[in-house]
Amino acid sequence: MTTTVPDSTDRSGNPAPRRVAVAAREVRTDTLDCSDDAVSATINREIDELPFLGALYCDTAEVVAGSVCEIVLDYVVGASGIADSGWLKLCFKYYSDWDLQTDDPQGRDYVTAEITHRSTLGVGGPADAGTARELKVRYDVKGGERPYQKAVVIHVVDGYLRPGDVITIRFGDRRAGGPGTRVQTFVEHGFPLLLHVDTLGTSRMAQACEHRLDVVAGPPDRLVVTSPRLVREGSVVPVRAHLQDAWGNACTPLEVQMVADSDVLEGTTVLEPVGNRWAAGLARCTARQTGTGDIVVTATAPDGTLWSASTMLDVVGVDELPALPGSRAVFADLHVHSDDTVGTQDTPWNLAYGREVGSLDILGYTANDFQVTDEAWDETVRQCDAAGDTEFVCYPGVEWCGNAGVGGDHNVVYVGSDATLARSLEWRIGMNASVPVPEHWPITRLYDAYAAHPEDYLMIPHVGGRRGMLHWHHPHLERLIEVHSAWGTSPFFYEEALRRGLRLGVSAASDEHRGRPGSGAPGANIFGGRGGLTGVLTPQLAPRAVADTLRDRRTWATTGARAVGLLSTNDAVMGDDVTLTDDRDRIDVDLALFADGTWDEVTLRDADGVLALIDLHAEAGYSPDLVRVRWGGARHRDRYRWATWRGAIEVGGTSVASHAPWARLDPESRIDHHDACTTVWSRTYGNTTGMVLSLDDLASATISVELEIAEEGRGASFTVDGAALLSDSRTRTDLGGADLHVVVERVADPAHLPRTVRRSFDVITPLGQSLVYARARQWDGQELWTSPLFLQR
Numbered sequence: 001m002t003t004t005v006p007d008s009t010d011r012s013g014n015p016a017p018r019r020v021a022v023a024a025r026e027v028r029t030d031t032l033d034c035s036d037d038a039v040s041a042t043i044n045r046e047i048d049e050l051p052f053l054g055a056l057y058c059d060t061a062e063v064v065a066g067s068v069c070e071i072v073l074d075y076v077v078g079a080s081g082i083a084d085s086g087w088l089k090l091c092f093k094y095y096s097d098w099d100l101q102t103d104d105p106q107g108r109d110y111v112t113a114e115i116t117h118r119s120t121l122g123v124g125g126p127a128d129a130g131t132a133r134e135l136k137v138r139y140d141v142k143g144g145e146r147p148y149q150k151a152v153v154i155h156v157v158d159g160y161l162r163p164g165d166v167i168t169i170r171f172g173d174r175r176a177g178g179p180g181t182r183v184q185t186f187v188e189h190g191f192p193l194l195l196h197v198d199t200l201g202t203s204r205m206a207q208a209c210e211h212r213l214d215v216v217a218g219p220p221d222r223l224v225v226t227s228p229r230l231v232r233e234g235s236v237v238p239v240r241a242h243l244q245d246a247w248g249n250a251c252t253p254l255e256v257q258m259v260a261d262s263d264v265l266e267g268t269t270v271l272e273p274v275g276n277r278w279a280a281g282l283a284r285c286t287a288r289q290t291g292t293g294d295i296v297v298t299a300t301a302p303d304g305t306l307w308s309a310s311t312m313l314d315v316v317g318v319d320e321l322p323a324l325p326g327s328r329a330v331f332a333d334l335h336v337h338s339d340d341t342v343g344t345q346d347t348p349w350n351l352a353y354g355r356e357v358g359s360l361d362i363l364g365y366t367a368n369d370f371q372v373t374d375e376a377w378d379e380t381v382r383q384c385d386a387a388g389d390t391e392f393v394c395y396p397g398v399e400w401c402g403n404a405g406v407g408g409d410h411n412v413v414y415v416g417s418d419a420t421l422a423r424s425l426e427w428r429i430g431m432n433a434s435v436p437v438p439e440h441w442p443i444t445r446l447y448d449a450y451a452a453h454p455e456d457y458l459m460i461p462h463v464g465g466r467r468g469m470l471h472w473h474h475p476h477l478e479r480l481i482e483v484h485s486a487w488g489t490s491p492f493f494y495e496e497a498l499r500r501g502l503r504l505g506v507s508a509a510s511d512e513h514r515g516r517p518g519s520g521a522p523g524a525n526i527f528g529g530r531g532g533l534t535g536v537l538t539p540q541l542a543p544r545a546v547a548d549t550l551r552d553r554r555t556w557a558t559t560g561a562r563a564v565g566l567l568s569t570n571d572a573v574m575g576d577d578v579t580l581t582d583d584r585d586r587i588d589v590d591l592a593l594f595a596d597g598t599w600d601e602v603t604l605r606d607a608d609g610v611l612a613l614i615d616l617h618a619e620a621g622y623s624p625d626l627v628r629v630r631w632g633g634a635r636h637r638d639r640y641r642w643a644t645w646r647g648a649i650e651v652g653g654t655s656v657a658s659h660a661p662w663a664r665l666d667p668e669s670r671i672d673h674h675d676a677c678t679t680v681w682s683r684t685y686g687n688t689t690g691m692v693l694s695l696d697d698l699a700s701a702t703i704s705v706e707l708e709i710a711e712e713g714r715g716a717s718f719t720v721d722g723a724a725l726l727s728d729s730r731t732r733t734d735l736g737g738a739d740l741h742v743v744v745e746r747v748a749d750p751a752h753l754p755r756t757v758r759r760s761f762d763v764i765t766p767l768g769q770s771l772v773y774a775r776a777r778q779w780d781g782q783e784l785w786t787s788p789l790f791l792q793r
Helices: 037-048 347-356 374-387 443-450 491-499 543-551 616-620 722-728
Strands: 002-004 020-022 055-058 062-064 071-076 087-092 111-117 134-140 150-157 166-171 188-198 206-216 222-226 230-232 236-244 257-262 269-273 280-286 291-300 306-316 330-336 362-365 393-395 397-400 410-414 457-461 480-485 505-508 533-536 555-558 564-569 577-579 586-594 599-606 609-614 622-634 643-652 656-662 670-674 677-684 688-695 702-709 714-721 730-734 738-748 756-764 769-778 783-786 789-792
Touching: 055 206, 071 206, 111 134, 111 150, 150 166, 222 291, 222 306, 236 257, 236 269, 236 291, 236 306, 257 280, 330 347, 330 397, 330 410, 330 457, 330 543, 347 362, 347 374, 362 374, 374 393, 393 543, 410 443, 457 543, 480 491, 480 555, 491 738, 491 769, 505 555, 505 783, 533 543, 555 564, 564 769, 564 783, 564 789, 586 599, 586 769, 599 616, 599 756, 609 756, 616 622, 616 738, 622 643, 622 656, 622 677, 622 702, 643 688, 656 670, 677 688, 702 738, 714 722, 714 730, 722 730, 722 738, 756 769
Parallel strands: 062 206, 230 306, 330 362, 362 393, 457 480, 480 505, 577 789
Antiparallel strands: 002 020, 055 071, 071 166, 087 150, 087 188, 111 166, 134 150, 188 206, 222 236, 236 280, 257 269, 257 291, 269 280, 291 306, 330 533, 397 410, 410 457, 505 533, 533 555, 555 783, 564 586, 586 756, 599 609, 599 769, 622 688, 622 738, 643 677, 643 702, 656 688, 670 677, 702 714, 730 738, 769 783, 769 789
């Protein structure tokens, strides 16, 4: 308290010194006297007990892949404190399909951050606590550094944080009524959450701490059985089976007995367990007689729980089907990442999974060239060499990752004795350089590195993050081109290459980032396609024989189906160069297709499009009451190209007897039926999905379609009369992009569609160069392409 005394003047009239009275008060004790050694020592001890950049704590150590839950993390600010305007980033890998949002507190995946404890370490009391007023939170899919690009970004607003303050971060905050967060849908041991801190408010981040989660498989949902699909009489048939959860993860080992039975094999056979990581089994059977049949596998648990599934097998005679050079069909996945760069699980896990669960005969390991270290590369080459034997071929490889403007992604498979890296550049976390230094840049320098011995390498242009460009080409090194991977289906890429006159065969792969090589199940957003497969017409399962076959373009490709496609003419097979005389303007082309379901559509094509369409539904006979509505394509041709479809299909004029999803990719795709209206939500990645309706009276029906592509705010709105479908069978609306479209069409009863298609075509050939190839779709939406026959007349 201050007392004021009236002013006065001296003799000269000047103001006299002003007199004030100071009130007595107690001496404050909340400011610590650091001249006292004991006080300083106490402060130092309290601060030093904290990690300088803090610590992250979480009670959750394990989550089930694809489950919905709430995860709470507490970050204790370190001895550094965080300056006013400082910020934090909690980062995780970009290829995870775990996503978050900050807009809807009642929606799924809502993430929050708040200050839940104000520290008084080293100060006298709460009055001296940190002054930060709030935290502002946003989610940024490109907020961190590769591979930890997805980030929860937390800004400290109007004040600072002290050592010992606590920030609580909630993934799937349920306090406002939200359901939680749907975690990553695939298995990963030690899924990392990395916290970076800008402690000085300079925007220069330092990694502070981390928390790791084990993402584990859920309970068994189904049994999956695979076989080669096409074999010769008397050959060995590997039959593999494994239990999967709802998201397509191989389940952990269970005490089950697996038994296979088939009328084209030698009777009942017990599958022996393989590996120790998953519930999987293998039986090596013998194809005793020719014919077509099913291999049925049952898996029985001690409590009596039973799972059953089947796969198809065609057994042909020794002299039949000369287009098949070996004893059976062979499948490859030539693009498989591990955690050496941007994959999930380590390299031994991925090699074992590809063989024991993915049922691969050939696997191509792939490292991102700009991220793999020399030490990791040398070890991977050693592991690939050690993994191969008479039943499994394994090649090392890299993804040359130059930007699209200098060539774009190209896979380099080392099929010979040399595995010398020719990097685009080196640019990764942990390296000393502050700027990237180009090494083999642009792609012409990659060509130069390997051109002297092209037989030792196989280059495959890839549609991934940096789409391969086709205006540069090395015909001796680039022998195949990709038509599908987990990024999505990209027939536009194959078709563009053929229109340009490039003599390339076809391939498909997983580009597996999820630890599931060999037709891995789709994710929920990024890598939302199923892993693809390349069929290889090798006469022998040996590294050099397989390499020569791949380089000879004797391949077919599928979007993951264990289907087989063979295209041939006389002694030539797909991938071959066929020379015709000037006076021979016709050629007989034979096509043999073996589905792992039933065939839906088959076309023979050249570089300009469809030459012949086999209408299998018309041949089988259209159902009087079935209508399929399907939609598909992608928004563009580059990285995040998926299209999210939402809307409704409404039927008028008749009743809907039943409805069913068609070619559904993942458990989050929704088709909900309400009386005559069906609401839909799904994503397509170049593929096609939809629904099948059974109508009481097709002739009286109207089918109204209202579908919007969410990312672009546009879509399709039209109505089709059932009477028109009875007349024309199909209507199609094209929406641009990369083959965005909606189709309403009549279909046959799928039980009446063929499992095998064998046809001959009389192809009229022009003078000069031309080609023919086949494309086919199964009833389940899976697709197949053959390499072309390259014709010269």
